[in-house]
Amino acid sequence: MRLSLLVLFFVFGFSACRPNNDDSKLENIWAVLIAGSNGWYNYRHQSDISHAYHILLKHGVLPEKIIVLMYDDIAHNPQNPFMGKIFNKPHGNDVYEGVKIDYRGENVNSEVFLNVLKGDAEGNAGKGTARVLKSKPNENVFIYYADHGGTDVLGMPEGLLSRKDLNEALYHMYENNMYKKLLFYLEACESGSMFEGLSPKMNIYAITASRHNESSWATFCDNDMNLPCLGDEFSVNWMHNTEFHDILSETVGVQVDDVVTTTKKSHVCQFGNTVVRNDMVSDYQGKEAQLVPPQNIELESVFFDEVQSSAIDSRQVPLVMAERTLRRLGASPELVASKMTRYIEKRAEMTEFIHQTAQTVAPQSGLIKHVMTKIPKRITQLDCHDEAIKAFDRYCAPFDRNPFAFKLSAAIANLCEIIRDSEPILAHFNKECSEGPIFYDVL
Numbered sequence: 001m002r003l004s005l006l007v008l009f010f011v012f013g014f015s016a017c018r019p020n021n022d023d024s025k026l027e028n029i030w031a032v033l034i035a036g037s038n039g040w041y042n043y044r045h046q047s048d049i050s051h052a053y054h055i056l057l058k059h060g061v062l063p064e065k066i067i068v069l070m071y072d073d074i075a076h077n078p079q080n081p082f083m084g085k086i087f088n089k090p091h092g093n094d095v096y097e098g099v100k101i102d103y104r105g106e107n108v109n110s111e112v113f114l115n116v117l118k119g120d121a122e123g124n125a126g127k128g129t130a131r132v133l134k135s136k137p138n139e140n141v142f143i144y145y146a147d148h149g150g151t152d153v154l155g156m157p158e159g160l161l162s163r164k165d166l167n168e169a170l171y172h173m174y175e176n177n178m179y180k181k182l183l184f185y186l187e188a189c190e191s192g193s194m195f196e197g198l199s200p201k202m203n204i205y206a207i208t209a210s211r212h213n214e215s216s217w218a219t220f221c222d223n224d225m226n227l228p229c230l231g232d233e234f235s236v237n238w239m240h241n242t243e244f245h246d247i248l249s250e251t252v253g254v255q256v257d258d259v260v261t262t263t264k265k266s267h268v269c270q271f272g273n274t275v276v277r278n279d280m281v282s283d284y285q286g287k288e289a290q291l292v293p294p295q296n297i298e299l300e301s302v303f304f305d306e307v308q309s310s311a312i313d314s315r316q317v318p319l320v321m322a323e324r325t326l327r328r329l330g331a332s333p334e335l336v337a338s339k340m341t342r343y344i345e346k347r348a349e350m351t352e353f354i355h356q357t358a359q360t361v362a363p364q365s366g367l368i369k370h371v372m373t374k375i376p377k378r379i380t381q382l383d384c385h386d387e388a389i390k391a392f393d394r395y396c397a398p399f400d401r402n403p404f405a406f407k408l409s410a411a412i413a414n415l416c417e418i419i420r421d422s423e424p425i426l427a428h429f430n431k432e433c434s435e436g437p438i439f440y441d442v443l
């Protein structure tokens, strides 16, 4: 109680004392925040993004320079026991109230996102607020993306964002002097694959929740609020760091190293230009001073213990959620078991489908096992991979309904590396899925 009063006083007192001449230091940050999923079981992505919005706002990033893309089907979801609210940690604050969403519903897609990055307002005309980055060469850009991912691909509520797409947009920003430096935080499975080989000359420093060959982890899954997983491990850890440190004197390097240490379920990776590490976190997340709660080692360890103990491999979340829902609805143990078996079978069928694709288009028997098991670190056939995963998504297995399909993006990438041509893969998908998508993983 005393602390919160103190915080109120301090914040109020501080902003009242802020010089009202145009202190450009406060105004030279742009941010793009995107949750790339929808659906109740993906609660955590929109929760992470909403929380990040408030963190930036509280630290003085101007709302007119923060662009938010989120589907917005969580706060008022019929399944939400706390109608209109979203929580990023158990019994924490509502993070939904006050979030200004620029693109929601079907306007959250890769085309709109890429237009935002490239500053293409015309491209987004008529969609959402149509706001896009208008950052100048002396301004920093902070991008935070939370969603599902796979080898060289990120999810969207519909369709996909490939590494090729993202690369091209970032390169466009670089060539058009759209930033001084850019900090990118990415929460997704296999997210380490998205920035492999990122050129340091572009002045981008990208941090990923996981290596190219591992899942990222959801957390606060075992909450007692009857809610899905509330956050993701890497995400809640970086936000915790920002909230509990004086980011005006903490460098990006110190924050990233702290998050590397506190994130235990996956390996946080770094790409691009490490010069950004010497900048202050406030250069990207806002320069308005905040009262930092005094360090309380006991509370810290309670927080991190809970993050650890309630974490689930993101890939398993749909299964765990389905199982919990069935139990809550009073399904018999036999019914639960048979449904779970069915989900696992469907994953096996999808894997077998890609296996057959490999046998059809690359019949050299020695390589099939390699195609199916290797998770590539750096692919060279970006065009083939981009076309093949998008075709698999469109014709056979919509990724937004099949989070497991992301895992198969590795096999598709391997196939492309071998045959170096998307045509045979596309032809196979076209033929086998001519009557519409054949896979649906989610309830």
Ligand SMILES: *[C@@H]1O[C@H](CO)[C@@H](O)[C@H](O)[C@H]1NC(C)=O
Pocket: 211, 213
């Ligand atoms: C993932 O890749 C790293 C190298 O970046 C390697 O050390 C590790 O063993 C790999 N993990 C798995 C599960 O294959």
